[in-house]
Amino acid sequence: MSNTHTYPTEASILQLLTPPQRNLLEAKSHQINLNCHEYLFEKGDSADHVYRVNKGKVTLSRLMPNGEQKVFKVFLAGGVIAEMAVFMQPREYPMSAHVDQETTLTAYSYASFKALFISNPELSLQVISFISNRVGQLMNSLDMLTQVNANQRLVMHFADIYSKQKRSGNRFTLPNTKKVLASQLGITPETLSRLFKKLKYNGLITESGACITIPDFKCLCREVDLVPSIFKSAH
Amino acid sequence: MSNTHTYPTEASILQLLTPPQRNLLEAKSHQINLNCHEYLFEKGDSADHVYRVNKGKVTLSRLMPNGEQKVFKVFLAGGVIAEMAVFMQPREYPMSAHVDQETTLTAYSYASFKALFISNPELSLQVISFISNRVGQLMNSLDMLTQVNANQRLVMHFADIYSKQKRSGNRFTLPNTKKVLASQLGITPETLSRLFKKLKYNGLITESGACITIPDFKCLCREVDLVPSIFKSAH
DNA sequence: TGACGGCCTTGATAATTGTCAAGGAGGTAG
DNA sequence: CTACCTCCTTGACAATTATCAAGGCCGTCA
Numbered sequence A, B: 001m002s003n004t005h006t007y008p009t010e011a012s013i014l015q016l017l018t019p020p021q022r023n024l025l026e027a028k029s030h031q032i033n034l035n036c037h038e039y040l041f042e043k044g045d046s047a048d049h050v051y052r053v054n055k056g057k058v059t060l061s062r063l064m065p066n067g068e069q070k071v072f073k074v075f076l077a078g079g080v081i082a083e084m085a086v087f088m089q090p091r092e093y094p095m096s097a098h099v100d101q102e103t104t105l106t107a108y109s110y111a112s113f114k115a116l117f118i119s120n121p122e123l124s125l126q127v128i129s130f131i132s133n134r135v136g137q138l139m140n141s142l143d144m145l146t147q148v149n150a151n152q153r154l155v156m157h158f159a160d161i162y163s164k165q166k167r168s169g170n171r172f173t174l175p176n177t178k179k180v181l182a183s184q185l186g187i188t189p190e191t192l193s194r195l196f197k198k199l200k201y202n203g204l205i206t207e208s209g210a211c212i213t214i215p216d217f218k219c220l221c222r223e224v225d226l227v228p229s230i231f232k233s234a235h
Numbered sequence C: 001t002g003a004c005g006g007c008c009t010t011g012a013t014a015a016t017t018g019t020c021a022a023g024g025a026g027g028t029a030g
Numbered sequence D: 001c002t003a004c005c006t007c008c009t010t011g012a013c014a015a016t017t018a019t020c021a022a023g024g025c026c027g028t029c030a
Helices: A021-029 A112-121 A121-147 A151-166 A178-185 A189-201 A217-223 A228-232 B019-027 B110-119 B121-147 B150-164 B178-185 B189-201 B218-225 B228-230
Strands: A030-034 A040-041 A050-055 A058-063 A069-075 A096-098 A102-108 A171-173 A206-210 A211-213 B030-034 B040-041 B049-053 B058-062 B069-075 B097-099 B103-109 B171-172 B206-208 B211-213
Touching: A021 A112, A030 A040, A050 A112, A050 B171, A069 A178, A069 B121, A096 B040, A102 A112, A112 A121, A112 B121, A121 B069, A121 B110, A121 B121, A151 A171, A151 A178, A151 A189, A178 A189, A189 A206, B019 B110, B069 B178, B103 B110, B110 B121, B110 B206, B121 B150, B150 B171, B150 B178, B150 B189, B150 B218, B189 B206
Parallel strands: none
Antiparallel strands: A030 A102, A040 A096, A050 A102, A058 A069, A058 A096, A171 A211, A206 A211, B030 B103, B040 B097, B049 B103, B058 B069, B058 B097, B171 B211, B206 B211
16 A cells, blocks of 8 residues: 555645645745554644645544444545635544654644735636535535445446546555545445446456456446546546 | 424524624525425526525535435525535535525525625634534545445434534434435435334334434443444534 | 454345325416 | 325335455564
8 A cells, every 4th residue: 555656635725725825825835754553633623724635645534423433534635625624613623634654744824824825816716616526526526425336436436436536447556454445435344345246246346456447437427427527526 | 294383493504693693694685485395496507696585495415426306405484595505616505495485595695604704804714714614524424325324324313413402301302204314314205204214113202203212322332333422423 | 474453345125215106275367 | 176296104125335354465673
């Protein structure tokens, strides 16, 4: 589970900044090093910084009503963490972030962002657009997770990963362990294992290590009763 | 299903405005009347306006992969519609809004909001906060709908409604039909009916028309394996 | 090397939820 | 008043998913 190659990262607030604005932010940033099993922050901590992963891996998770730890998201190099949390009120991280390998990050303070926004009204507008889009995506996920079954969720997740990894052909790499994947899909590892088994048995996917190949995407969609048009919203 | 009494409304962007800002917006607004079975907008329409419900009821829904219409939300008098959609890119409504009774609304244009934000950087900051909070709420809903069972979702929904209706005692009123409620919870009407039946049989809730009474909330939580602390996030 | 501890898989079984079919209650249009 | 129509309920059954238990695989660490 090493990640020497970099994955394309999702859009972040940082990309809305012009080079001068970005320099201003970088000038006030500082570096952080974390060792295995350390926490970047815990749920409830004052949300004073946005972090960018330079090397390593950060896992965001939260405690569920049943007492289990649910993985919300995993950030690799390039990922930007807590870009929403610092603007929420009360300004507290809504979940915990820990690392299980040596990780280096850049920390940008809430105050720097605030200063940038105040002095750049057009930037603020872009940020409002950006976050509104995130709201739209979340509403889509919300339907997705309630209206479709586990099989369909898995395929949609494949499409999601695939669209973020602009690599050759019809292959992509699972960024996490299957246990984590199951947690993200809201199913148990056992159920996930069985879904994989069935898809492989039917020749709809091929698995070699963490690498998945999908010979015919439309065929896969048909199998699980999904219209391919859904994937326009993926990205 | 008349709604002569008003329900407390959720927080909206409009409430962030100072009186002068609000006046500016109102000056450029216009009124809209809709009759039964008319559409306010349909999914994909250019999202040029935010609407405020003055009288009547507006239902937001979207077409699911399986071809069914899923109700996302119902707005009564005071509700503010599409306050996020107008800032998304592409600027299109992500779902459809229709009315099934005579309804009057006030329409505020995207351009007016944009002008306000550009000339009031502090307002923009507040809006960023506001939307970020919405993101946090949606992430909570997301967990909720994937990690907990239908029984627990129902009880959490009760808590949500209750917290928004600051009325006497341990009673509250269901704002929608049970069919709509089932759709919002992501279950079938049949399943919902059976959940109600079981809760009533065990004396955990009493039902009289659209009015629900919960004698002992903690007891209800215990029954469905929920820690009451979850409800701090409600509202 | 061997022991331990994750993760992944598989089987057997149970719990949850959906589907299909039918009927009652209540409202509305003709 | 009657004929619809929709919502709500209930029953029987099927599909989906979780739970419990066990074993294999593959690391790390002593």
